[in-house]
Amino acid sequence: MQSREQIANKVLQETGAIFVHPYNDARILSGQGTISLEILEQAPQIDTLVVPISGGGLISGIALAAKSINPAIRIFAAEPKGADDAAQSKVARRIITLAETNTIADGLRAFLGDFTWPVVRDLVEEVITVEDSEIIKAMKLCFEILKVVVEPSGAIGLAAVLSDTFQKNPAWKDCKHIGIVVSGGNVDLGILWNSLNK
Template sequence: MLQNAKLRMSCVTVAGPTVRSREGTATRVLQETGAVLVHPYNKGTISLEFLEQAPPIDTIIVPISGGGLLSGVALAAKSINPAIRVLDAEPRGANDAAQSKAAGRIVTLPETNTIADGLQAFLGDLTWPIVRDLVDDVITVEDKEIIEAMRLSYDILKVAMEPSGAIGLADVLSDDFRNNPAWKDCIKPTT
C-alpha cells in the first residue's frame, strides 16, 4: 500500500475515446495520486480452461488491441499443443500488430480509425515478443466486413455483437482468410 498516495473522492475518472486521451488521463491520475499503473497491454490472460474443455481445436482466432488477451491465449495454447495455430484478428484501421509482424518490431500508429473501438490500443512491450513469436498470422478486415459479421450474427443466431467481438467472425468470412491456402484445412465444407 502506498503511504503517500492521495485519496481520490471519485471512483471513476473519465477519459476521451482515443489512446492519447486515455494515456494522458492515466498519467495525470498517477501524478495526482501516486498510484502505480498496471498496464493492460502487458498482462497475460485466459485460454487454459477453454482448451481443456475443447482439446481437438486446431486453430484459434483472437482479436488484438494491446496484446494481453492474444499473448495469454497464444502462451497457453502453444504450451498445450505446439502445433495449434493462433491467428490475430485486427481491423485495418488499427492494424499495428499486422504492421509490427511485417516489420519485425513494434509499429505504433499515429492514430486509429475503426468501428471496433475496443481494438484501438497498441501492442505492449511485454506482449509484443509473444505475439511476434507465437502468433502464426494476422488477418485484417475492413469495418464493412465487421458490420456484416455483426448483421449475420444477429440475423442467424439472434445474438447482438459489438464490433470488437464480431471481428473473429469477420475474419473467417473474409476473402483474405478463405482464399489463403495456409488456412484451407480450417474451412470445412457444409453438406
C-alpha cells in the first residue's frame, strides 16, 4: 500500500493528474451503489445482501443505495479471518488496522478508510469471517456449478452464506432472499492449485 501511494503521489506531482482513491472516495461509492440498483431492480424481493469487504468502498456504496431503496434490507460483510480488520473494527466501534494479513483473498487486504468507516459502522449489520478453506470451497462451487471463474476475494460472500456462522445463527433465520455479490476473476491458478492440494 505504501509503495502504491508513493508512486501515485509522484505521478500526481509530475502530471497534475487528479487522484481518485480506490475505495475511500464519494465518487467510488456512487459508482458501486449502482450494483444495488441493478440487483434490486431485477430481484426486488431480496431482503439480504452479502458483500466482500476490504477498504469498504464496494460495501459502502451498495449499502447506501440499497438502504435508500429498502431501509429494512440487511447488509452483511464477508471477510477472511486472516484479514479481519473490519470485523474487529465493528466490535471496537473504531477503525482497527492489522500489522499483517494472511489470506488467499489478496484483494481483501486493505483497511477501512475514514470515509467508508461510518457507513460500515452504521449500515452493515455484521461482518462474517471465514477461513481460506471455506473460500476455496466456494470458488470450487462457482467453477463446477455456475461455470464462473471467480477469484477468492469475489467468492467470499458465497463462503460466508454457506458458513455455519451464518447458517446456524437464529437471528438471521428470516433472511430468505439473499443476494451475494460475486466479483472478480483474477485467479493465480498456480496458487489456487496448491491451495486445493493442501
